[in-house]
Amino acid sequence: MSEAVVDNIVAVLPPLLQTLESLSFVARNLNPAEFGNVMQIAGEPDEALLAVKPRLADWPEQFSHIRAPLQAAIDAALAGYAGLRAVMNGEGDLVSVFRALRYLPRALEALYPLTELPPVSGFFIAPELREDAELQAKLAAVPNDNTGVFHEGNEPGSRGGFSMYVPEYYTPDRAWPLVTALHGGSGNGRGFLWSWLRDARSRGAILVAPTATGQTWALMGGDSDTPNLNRILDQVRARWNIDETRMLLTGMSDGGTFSYVSGLDGASRFTHLAPVSATFHPLMAEIADAERLRGLPVFITHGRLDWMFPVQTARQTQGLLAAAGANVTYREIDDLSHCYPREINAEILQWLNGAQAADA
Structure with missing residues (x-):
C-alpha cells in the first residue's frame, strides 16, 4: 500500500x-x-x-x-x-x-468490510474485550467459509427477509448460540443487525435480524410473522450448527412486544426471550400456554425514563410472568428512555449461555 x-x-x-x-x-x-x-x-x-x-x-x-x-x-x-x-x-x-x-x-454496513484494518476491527469489538489477545488473533485470521454479514431478501424497502452475521471464526464442529433480534416499529432487520453485531462478533454468537412482513410486527390481527420466523430459523439451522438449547428471541419496542406474542406460544421453538423497551397486556399472560410459561427464561430490560411505554408496564409484566411460573430476570436502567441500550447485550448473552443473573 x-x-x-x-x-x-x-x-x-x-x-x-x-x-x-x-x-x-x-x-x-x-x-x-x-x-x-x-x-x-x-x-x-x-x-x-x-x-x-x-x-x-x-x-x-x-x-x-x-x-x-x-x-x-x-x-x-x-x-x-x-x-x-x-x-x-x-x-x-x-x-x-x-x-x-x-x-x-x-455507515456501519459500509465500513464493516474494512475490518482488515486494525482500527476498524477494534471498533467492531466490544470495548471491554478490545485488549483480548485471543479474540484479536481469531479475528485477524483469514475468515472461515460461510461467515460474515449476509442479507437474504432484505434489500432496503423490502419486507419479510432477514440479515444475519456469523462470526468469522465460526466452525461447524460445535453448536453455537443463536440471537434472533427483532427491530422496532417501522424499522427493518438490516438496520437493527448493528445493534447486536459488535457483541455477537466479540462473544461468539450467530445473529439473525429479520424484517417484519408488514410495516411492523403482527401485534393485531393475523400473524404472518411467526411462520416467517420459523422459515428463517429452518433456513439458518440447515446451514449453520445452532445450539437448540440457546435460541434467543429478543427485540426492541414493537419487536420486543412481538417476542412476547410469538415467544409465549406453546409451539415456539425459542428457548429464551429478552424483550427490550416493550409493552405487555395482562391478557397475554392469561392466554399464554401455561406449560410454555413454566420455567421459561425471560430477561426484561426497560428504561425508567421510557416515554412511549411507561416503566410501570414492565414492572407489572415482571410480576405477571413470575406469578405464571416464568423464570424472570428484570433490568431497569435509570437513564434509559425509549432507546436500545446496547450495553445490555453482554449480560443477555451471559444469561443465554447459562450464567446466573441475580434480579435487580
Missing part, C-alpha cells in the same frame, strides 16, 4: 470512528426532552470528519476497494449528523431525528 494512501487512512479513520460513536451515543441517549443536552455532549466530531473528507479524492485505482467503503461510511455519517443539526436549528421534529439516525447503520 502506498505511503500516501496509508497517510490518508490514518487521517480519515479517527474522525470517522468518533463521529460514528457520537451518533451511537445520541441513539442510545435520545430523549425528546433532553435532545439539546444530548447533542451538546455528543459534540461536533463531524466538523473534523468534513475537514479530512477531501483526502479520499484521487486515490490510485488499485485502492478503490478501500476508498469506496470509506467514502460511503463518511457520507452516511455526515448525512446523519446534518439531519440532527437541522433539528437543533428548528428544522424538523422527533421523526426527523429518527430519520437522521437511520444513517448510522448504513
Whole structure:
C-alpha cells in the first residue's frame, strides 16, 4: 500500500470512528426532552470528519476497494449528523431525528468490510474485550467459509427477509448460540443487525435480524410473522450448527412486544426471550400456554425514563410472568428512555449461555 494512501487512512479513520460513536451515543441517549443536552455532549466530531473528507479524492485505482467503503461510511455519517443539526436549528421534529439516525447503520454496513484494518476491527469489538489477545488473533485470521454479514431478501424497502452475521471464526464442529433480534416499529432487520453485531462478533454468537412482513410486527390481527420466523430459523439451522438449547428471541419496542406474542406460544421453538423497551397486556399472560410459561427464561430490560411505554408496564409484566411460573430476570436502567441500550447485550448473552443473573 502506498505511503500516501496509508497517510490518508490514518487521517480519515479517527474522525470517522468518533463521529460514528457520537451518533451511537445520541441513539442510545435520545430523549425528546433532553435532545439539546444530548447533542451538546455528543459534540461536533463531524466538523473534523468534513475537514479530512477531501483526502479520499484521487486515490490510485488499485485502492478503490478501500476508498469506496470509506467514502460511503463518511457520507452516511455526515448525512446523519446534518439531519440532527437541522433539528437543533428548528428544522424538523422527533421523526426527523429518527430519520437522521437511520444513517448510522448504513455507515456501519459500509465500513464493516474494512475490518482488515486494525482500527476498524477494534471498533467492531466490544470495548471491554478490545485488549483480548485471543479474540484479536481469531479475528485477524483469514475468515472461515460461510461467515460474515449476509442479507437474504432484505434489500432496503423490502419486507419479510432477514440479515444475519456469523462470526468469522465460526466452525461447524460445535453448536453455537443463536440471537434472533427483532427491530422496532417501522424499522427493518438490516438496520437493527448493528445493534447486536459488535457483541455477537466479540462473544461468539450467530445473529439473525429479520424484517417484519408488514410495516411492523403482527401485534393485531393475523400473524404472518411467526411462520416467517420459523422459515428463517429452518433456513439458518440447515446451514449453520445452532445450539437448540440457546435460541434467543429478543427485540426492541414493537419487536420486543412481538417476542412476547410469538415467544409465549406453546409451539415456539425459542428457548429464551429478552424483550427490550416493550409493552405487555395482562391478557397475554392469561392466554399464554401455561406449560410454555413454566420455567421459561425471560430477561426484561426497560428504561425508567421510557416515554412511549411507561416503566410501570414492565414492572407489572415482571410480576405477571413470575406469578405464571416464568423464570424472570428484570433490568431497569435509570437513564434509559425509549432507546436500545446496547450495553445490555453482554449480560443477555451471559444469561443465554447459562450464567446466573441475580434480579435487580
